[in-house]
């Protein structure tokens with residue numbers, strides 16, 4: 001049967017005996033990243049704040065390949081201790097950790113005038129500090145196994161994107177963290193790379209970013225004339241963790257069909273959006289977005 005989780009160009013079993021530790025692993029993008037790795041031979045631990053959701057997703061991912069083992073662990077990436085416990089449990093249950101995906105993220109649309117200081121800090125805490133904590137907790141396993149890390153970044157900080165100052169700032173920090181760790185832990189054999197997804201169909205993030213009825217317009221703004229799929233991100237993940245990428249570290253793979261190059265996606269309806277942000281804010285509050 002064709003592998004629907006990763007492109008058929010990848011050889012079955014390439015990740016046999018490898019273990020991936022993925023924060024945000026029950027979410028749309030990170031779940032598909034994990035599914036692709038598991039379908040190609042890996043075992044996995046996925047982490048999320050909601051215990052039941054995470055355990056259910058783990059059981060479903062495990063069912064994809066006979067003989068695989070996938071565990072769901074509830075943890076908050078803002079809490080280093082909960083990550084250290086999760087690493088210990090993963091090593092106990094799965095034997096080791098080779099790959100880490102720092103995918104846990106928080107996002108919402110908020111213009112600067114309405115964004116509270118605590119809201120800004122919350123996103124930086126989850127995305128940036130959470131990524132640091134994840135690598136910190138897994139570092140001895142990564143060094144022992146000459147492992148590899150992928151941070152899920154974004155393209156929001158390549159230029160100014162309205163209503164995303166908190167996320168852009170956090171993701172810029174993630175890129176900087178990845179570069180520095182690539183240099184510091186490269187001599188220990190550990191690789192660090194970022195994947196920056198563009199507009200990916202079916203994700204919460206895109207649903208929030210796209211104004212009502214702007215889908216067709218958004219597709220036209222992508223040079224490759226389509227939205228991305230979660231499999232596009234999974235394929236980049238498989239490549240970066242595979243031996244084919246063994247000399248690649250300290251990079252950002254932008255997987256966006258060229259979208260950020262045109263800048264038009266984020267400029268949709270600008271500047272009316274900014275000038276009418278009181279109205280937008282009230283609408284989102286009502287819709288609880």
Ligand code: COA
Nearest residue numbers: 105106107108109110115116117118119120122204205289
């Ligand atoms: N718009 C503006 N501010 C928001 C917000 C929104 N949609 N959601 C949360 N905030 C603010 C809160 O008002 C609070 O600030 P305040 O104390 O000044 O009022 C601050 O952010 C923290 O919110 P809280 O809900 O206490 O934090 P949390 O740790 O429970 O959850 C998120 C933070 C980001 C995970 C949560 O907002 C959320 O569930 N977001 C949507 C889901 C999501 O992000 N999924 C990931 C997809 S990438």
